[in-house]
Amino acid sequence: MDALFKGLKDQIESLSPLEESEWCEFKTYWKPLKLKKGHQITRIGQVEDYFYYVYEGVVRGYAFKDGEDISIGFSYKGDYSGAYDSFLTRNPSEWCMETTTNVELACIHYNDLMNMFDKYKSIERWGRLFNAKMLIAMSRRQVESRSYTAEERFERLMDQSPHLFQLVSQRHIASYLGMTPETLSRLRKKVR
Amino acid sequence: MDALFKGLKDQIESLSPLEESEWCEFKTYWKPLKLKKGHQITRIGQVEDYFYYVYEGVVRGYAFKDGEDISIGFSYKGDYSGAYDSFLTRNPSEWCMETTTNVELACIHYNDLMNMFDKYKSIERWGRLFNAKMLIAMSRRQVESRSYTAEERFERLMDQSPHLFQLVSQRHIASYLGMTPETLSRLRKKVR
DNA sequence: GTCTTTTCTTGATCTACATCAACTCACCCA
DNA sequence: TGGGTGAGTTGATGTAGATCAAGAAAAGAC
Numbered sequence: 485m486d487a488l489f490k491g492l493k494d495q496i497e498s499l500s501p502l503e504e505s506e507w508c509e510f511k512t513y514w515k516p517l518k519l520k521k522g523h524q525i526t527r528i529g530q531v532e533d534y535f536y537y538v539y540e541g542v543v544r545g546y547a548f549k550d551g552e553d554i555s556i557g558f559s560y561k562g563d564y565s566g567a568y569d570s571f572l573t574r575n576p577s578e579w580c581m582e583t584t585t586n587v588e589l590a591c592i593h594y595n596d597l598m599n600m601f602d603k604y605k606s607i608e609r610w611g612r613l614f615n616a617k618m619l620i621a622m623s624r625r626q627v628e629s630r631s632y633t634a635e636e637r638f639e640r641l642m643d644q645s646p647h648l649f650q651l652v653s654q655r656h657i658a659s660y661l662g663m664t665p666e667t668l669s670r671l672r673k674k675v676r
Numbered sequence: 677m678d679a680l681f682k683g684l685k686d687q688i689e690s691l692s693p694l695e696e697s698e699w700c701e702f703k704t705y706w707k708p709l710k711l712k713k714g715h716q717i718t719r720i721g722q723v724e725d726y727f728y729y730v731y732e733g734v735v736r737g738y739a740f741k742d743g744e745d746i747s748i749g750f751s752y753k754g755d756y757s758g759a760y761d762s763f764l765t766r767n768p769s770e771w772c773m774e775t776t777t778n779v780e781l782a783c784i785h786y787n788d789l790m791n792m793f794d795k796y797k798s799i800e801r802w803g804r805l806f807n808a809k810m811l812i813a814m815s816r817r818q819v820e821s822r823s824y825t826a827e828e829r830f831e832r833l834m835d836q837s838p839h840l841f842q843l844v845s846q847r848h849i850a851s852y853l854g855m856t857p858e859t860l861s862r863l864r865k866k867v868r
Numbered sequence: 869g870t871c872t873t874t875t876c877t878t879g880a881t882c883t884a885c886a887t888c889a890a891c892t893c894a895c896c897c898a
Numbered sequence: 899t900g901g902g903t904g905a906g907t908t909g910a911t912g913t914a915g916a917t918c919a920a921g922a923a924a925a926g927a928c
Contacts, residue, residue: 568811618807619807623748627770630854633885665905669906
């Protein structure tokens with residue numbers, strides 16, 4: 485439990501240091517949460533009320549388009565996670581979140597987070613910098629997905645996150661890479 | 677000139693209202709700027725020192741991968757623009773910005789904006805919400821680019837931003853849509 | 869205005885990847 | 899313990915869109 489909050493505090497302070505008193509209050513709003521593999525965190529059409537910090541395990545974010553399940557991204561230890569567009573806009577989510585392993589999370593309710601933003605400038609700053617960080621990561625990924633072939637995207641993922649292949653099913657990785665499971669299977673064979 | 681600042685103020689206040697005194701100070705750091713069509717705003721490898729507000733005209737953001745020019749996005753009237761990853765990280769930019777029409781902009785220097793973030797919570801908040809807005813737009817676009825065929829992406833762009841086809845060359849639109857200029861040309865013929 | 873350069877168009881081919889289909893393997897649970 | 903269900907593999911075929919190439923048209927340059 486302590487390790488979870490320590491991880492969370494470190495993550496936050498890497499972007500914006502907090503006063504001890506601020507952290508003490510902020511901390512009270514974060515709730516620890518253990519979930520089993522395969523748990524559906526957010527469903528489509530539902531407004532996301534929580535923002536999650538992943539302490540252990542993997543969470544998969546995905547969208548549905550024409551009945552297709554498209555993986556948008558995976559959150560591991562130290563990442564934040566959630567149907568972030570719905571959380572921010574308060575509109576029904578177009579995305580879902582589910583655990584692909586057993587996970588340990590901490591979560592905070594929208595209202596509590598907004599109150600913290602109002603109350604503490606340092607937390608407001610963390611919010612700004614956190615969004616900026618996400619934005620940068622996402623724009624890099626956008627360029628990536630445009631500049632490389634299926635095979636190159638696969639190789640890059642193998643280099644950057646080899647562990648993912650142990651933690652997530654092939655078809656989810658395939659949809660994340662923007663290819664069919666068959667194509668991914670053939671690429672893996674080629675490497676072996 | 678006044679209209680430019682009014683537009684800027686409205687944009688900012690749509691996310692976070694400012695005290696009159698805050699706006700008066702903030703305003704002094706924004707510099708108006710007129711540029712001709714085809715002007716290179718940011719080059720690759722250069723650190724982006726400015727953040728831009730587009731009052732009139734179109735700015736194109738693009739990346740280079742293996743000598744390929746890939747359009748990332750277009751900013752029109754009322755948008756913000758800039759090599760945002762470089763601006764935020766202070767690393768040399770992997771992206772470029774150029775005007776595709778004559779433009780009128782307002783720009784603010786990194787240091788001045790950071791000072792404003794430090795000084796005013798309302799401006800810090802604007803920064804957070806602005807990043808959030810960009811993030812949401814980008815994540816929608818990411819899902820879009822995965823879920824639709826070239827033809828569908830073209831049709832959606834025709835619906836959403838028909839004016840773009842007047843303001844930007846076909847090959848830039850093509851790279852934005854993730855297809856070759858030839859393919860775009862054929863799709864346009866089909867519609868006519 | 870005419871000459872040059874770049875952009876756009878159109879056609880012929882090629883290929884990466886999708887789709888369809890059949891088979892294997894692991895895992896679960898009655 | 900065996901058979902059902904979903905995940906992964908493998909092969910045969912199809913196709914969207916890339917690539918290559920060569921005109922036509924538009925946009926600058928002087």
